Amino acid sequence: GDSVTQMEGPVTLSEEAFLTINCTYTATGYPSLFWYVQYPGEGLQLLLKATKADDKGSNKGFEATYRKETTSFHLEKGSVQVSDSAVYFCALSHTGTASKLTFGTGTRLQVTL
Amino acid sequence: GAVVSQHPSWVICKSGTSVKIECRSLDFQATTMFWYRQFPKQSLMLMATSNEGSKATYEQGVEKDKFLINHASLTLSTLTVTSAHPEDSSFYICSASPPGGRANYGYTFGSGTRLTVV
Numbered sequence A: 001g002d003s004v005t006q007m008e009g010p011v012t013l014s015e016e017a018f019l020t021i022n023c024t025y026t027a028t029g030y031p032s033l034f035w036y037v038q039y040p041g042e043g044l045q046l047l048l049k050a051t052k053a054d055d056k057g058s059n060k061g062f063e064a065t066y067r068k069e070t071t072s073f074h075l076e077k078g079s080v081q082v083s084d085s086a087v088y089f090c091a092l093s094h095t096g097t098a099s100k101l102t103f104g105t106g107t108r109l110q111v112t113l
Numbered sequence B: 001g002a003v004v005s006q007h008p009s010w011v012i013c014k015s016g017t018s019v020k021i022e023c024r025s026l027d028f029q030a031t032t033m034f035w036y037r038q039f040p041k042q043s044l045m046l047m048a049t050s051n052e053g054s055k056a057t058y059e060q061g062v063e064k065d066k067f068l069i070n071h072a073s074l075t076l077s078t079l080t081v082t083s084a085h086p087e088d089s090s091f092y093i094c095s096a097s098p099p100g101g102r103a104n105y106g107y108t109f110g111s112g113t114r115l116t117v118v
Helices: none
Strands: A003-006 A011-014 A019-021 A023-026 A032-038 A044-050 A056-059 A062-065 A075-077 A086-093 A107-112 B004-007 B010-013 B019-025 B032-038 B044-051 B067-073 B076-081 B090-096 B113-117
Touching (some): A003 A086, A011 A019, A023 A032, B019 B032, B032 B076, B044 B067
Parallel strands (some): B010 B113
Antiparallel strands (some): A003 A023, A019 A075, A032 A086, A086 A107, B032 B044, B067 B076
16 A cells, blocks of 8 residues: 655754755555645645656745655755744645545654754 | 635543534535544544545544544535543544645645543
8 A cells, every 4th residue: 555654753953954854655656745734733734746756846945856766755945944843744645536645654843043 | 725624623522422523615615525633743644534425434443433424515524523532532634625636736634623532
């Protein structure tokens, strides 16, 4: 079955540091890949997505590239802010309205001044 | 954009009582909604897939008689935790995908419901 593996956290960075959160997946075919962010006490928000190999998703300074050859979708940001402190989830899904999301375990990011 | 409203955002109930959580798609119709449970500092566990007009599909290990799901309209799915016990305390989140969006456009999540059973 499908699975998503994320680097374990928590990740603690100083403001303006470079961020990488690794994500690899196992799936048949060509799934769509997502990064979701969860702020404390809230639901999940879609951060970015990529639907095919070599696609780059980007939003709010975050980027991730769909790498079919390495089955990866690593999340990066060049300069993090305190407001980026949250839990980040990598996920995949196959096409189809009823297709469920498979999540990684989540990575907590803490950014300090 | 697509908005999913979840209510209540938090609830405290006594052991043995039942609690209903609502999930509404506000500006789109959702034939399928998903219910997740999240334990502290852990990932989301898919509990069930809610299908409009038909029975929900439960994941392995989820008690269908404990967690009743009703998807009576294209904009509303409800999760009822029956005879709640302290071990049911958790964060419950629903999600839906706008029609035509499918997985390619991502899923919209509700803001979650914090259930505490005392």
